[in-house]
Amino acid sequence: xxxxxxxxxxxxxxxxxxxxxxxxxxxxxxxxxxxxxxxxxxxxxxxxxxxxxxxxxxxxxxxxxxxxxxxxxxxxxxxxxxxxxxxxxxxxxxxxxxxxxxxxxxxxxxxxxxxxxxxxxxxxxxxxxxxxxxxxxxxxxxxxxxxxxxxxxxxxxxxxxxxxxxxxxxxxxx
Numbered sequence: 001x002x003x004x005x006x007x008x009x010x011x012x013x014x015x016x017x018x019x020x021x022x023x024x025x026x027x028x029x030x031x032x033x034x035x036x037x038x039x040x041x042x043x044x045x046x047x048x049x050x051x052x053x054x055x056x057x058x059x060x061x062x063x064x065x066x067x068x069x070x071x072x073x074x075x076x077x078x079x080x081x082x083x084x085x086x087x088x089x090x091x092x093x094x095x096x097x098x099x100x101x102x103x104x105x106x107x108x109x110x111x112x113x114x115x116x117x118x119x120x121x122x123x124x125x126x127x128x129x130x131x132x133x134x135x136x137x138x139x140x141x142x143x144x145x146x147x148x149x150x151x152x153x154x155x156x157x158x159x160x161x162x163x164x165x166x167x168x169x170x171x172x173x174x
Contacts, residue, residue: 044159049108050116052156055149056095057117061124062144063092065135072132088144098157105163 066085073081099117102108127135145153 044105044108044156044163046109046112048152048159049102049113049156051152053099053102053113053116054120055145055153056099057120058124058142058149059088059092059095059145060117061121062139062142063088064121065124065127065139066144068128069132069135069139072136091145094157095153098153098160101160101164102156105160107163 063085070078070081070085102113103110124138127138130138
């Protein structure tokens, strides 16, 4: 039986961990096999979507905090700090685009996704009343995005793209 048919069962049973899937490389291929279909055909479960939105919320909150910290960094170090912050600009744009695309998917629980995003971002936004040294300590203690988050976000991204392609195909066929 192909993985495409087993995908819902694998994810439901917890045997398919998105952290073990190289979804960007798989999505870039044109010749899918049963070994790679899982990134593209597995259903977007509510927990996977919420985990992805949590990761994006944490990343966005951490970036906002880093921008605030810039004003507290000594003038001599400000250029280095700004360079470090801007290194993630491309990822930030990709994540913003992913969130926008997720809103086009009628099968996702957008309220739950937004709640997960807001809850992950809240501690960073709440820290805006702290002084620079306290915010810097908090920022350094939390990685902007973990390996697990990258894996989950990549799964969500590949899955959203496939779902959008399928919706477009169905609308053209009708």
